[in-house]
Amino acid sequence: MTASPRTPSAAPKTDTTDATDTTEPAAGTGRKPPRRRKRAALLTMAAVVVAAGTSLAVTRPWNTDHDAVQSGPRDTTTKVERTSLSSGMKISGRLSYDAPTDVIAQGQGMITWLPAPGDTINAGGKLYETDGESVVMFTGGRPLWRELAAGVSNGPDVKQLERNLVVLGYAKGLGLTVDEKFTAATATAVKRWQKATGLTQTGRVPLGRVVMLPQRTVRVQEVPGKLGSAAAVNTVVKVSGTALVAIVQPGEDQLSQFGPGRQVTIRLNGGAEIPGKVRSMTPGSGGNGGDEGIQDKPTVTITLADQDAARTAGQSSVTVTLIGTTVDDALVVPVTALLALDGGGYGVEVVTDGTTRLVRVELGLIANAKVQVTGDIREGDTVVIPE
Known part of the structure; x- marks a missing residue:
């Protein structure tokens, strides 16, 4: 059998027989000419596999015999290892707090108090302050866009407000139904909340007095706002989850792994x-x-x-x-030791007592520039890494 570049293709496993090299000895030498060796076309594929962080199992019909050839000058050799082989991919990243959000002021007024980076604020707590009054965090998925008071049209913003008033305990005994209608019970619950928060008790929620955020607890990440500056339509604080x-x-070639x-x-x-x-x-x-x-x-x-x-x-x-996939107790060689064989399959050249023999091998897991091999090969065997 001879070694030449060949791209592997899927094929059903079949029984095989021994193959014998019938090359005639070179005239006057009494021995076979040195075998032509080329790096397997698989190596390019394996490099792509390793770079992409994926694993690959290749199976083909193999002959189990080998050809012995006279050893010539070799560039490098390596030992067959018995080890665990794992596929996978490593990528650099960073730890960050979840769900970063900019808090943009919607009301008028001057900023008179700000939190500090690292502060934790719960639903119902003060995010910042304008004109000496608290701007309070509630939990909700959509921002408030209007003042809420008796007489406003029904809407999901009313429902968000009522849900917070109930959860925070300001609607006890009022019979408040959480729906989209602003009722007298809603106004009473608002007054209770305003009293507890130190706000003027009007029963109305002016635009900008409440900020809806998706979390129940946030961590202050940054504070772009400045004391004494106008709050309107500016990012006052940046928050995140805890x-x-x-x-x-x-990269685009790695997305499928995530x-x-x-x-x-x-x-x-x-x-x-x-x-x-x-x-x-x-x-x-x-x-x-x-x-x-x-x-x-x-x-x-x-x-x-x-x-x-x-x-x-x-x-x-x-x-x-x-x-990725892990194979324990595997015989492993570098992918650069593989040769593609004429007629299909792959092999490695094993050096024994100054001569080499070409051994057919079956490939298993490929990872980290190494490949699992099985065949007439043992741990500690010396294999050639051709140029």
Whole structure:
């Protein structure tokens, strides 16, 4: 059998017989000419596989025999290893607090108090202050766009307000129904809330006095607002959730590996490793990412199983490893040792007592530039890595 470049293709497994090299000896030498060796076409494919972080199993019909050939000059050799082989992919990322949100002021007035970065604010708490009165955080999915008071038309903003008044305990004993209608019971609950918060008790909720945020508890990330400045239509504070998540930005060729629910391992800045799970992927904008000609990449958000360990590391860089296939007790050689054989299949050249023999091997898992092999080969055998 001879070795030549060949791209592998899927084929059913079949029984095979021994193959014998029938090449005639070169005249006057009494031995076969040195075998022509070329690097397998598989190597290019394997490099792509490794770069993409995926695993590949290739099976083909093989002959189990080998040909012995006279050893010639060899560039390098390596030993067959018995080890565990794992596929997967590593990518750099960072720990960040989840769901960052800009709080944009909707009301008029001068900013008279601001929180500090790192502060935690619960629903019903003060986000900032204008003209000496609190701007309060409620929980809801859509911003308020009008003043809410008796006589306003029905709407989902009324329902959001009433839900918060009930959850925070200001509607006890009022028989308040959480719906889209602003009733007398709603106005009474508003007055109770205003009294507890130190606001003027009017039963009306002016635009800008309440900020709806999706979380029940937020962490102050940044404070762009300035004391003494006008609040209207400016970002006063930037908040986030209180849980840390891992954020990575894979390349387009890596996106398929980040499906929702994919299990990963996160290596923290201090060396600790914690489990994680892919939650979502946000497509890139396709526009400039700050620098001319640079496109925003897709962003993958990964939830963390151990928030205590994550908080110890804080907002910092991490390494995310996608968990792939693992094969234990595998015979492994570098992919660069593979030869594509004429007639199909792959082999390696094994060096024994100064001579080489070409051994057919079956390929298993390919990962990290190594390949699992089976055949007439043993741990510790010396194999050739051809140029």
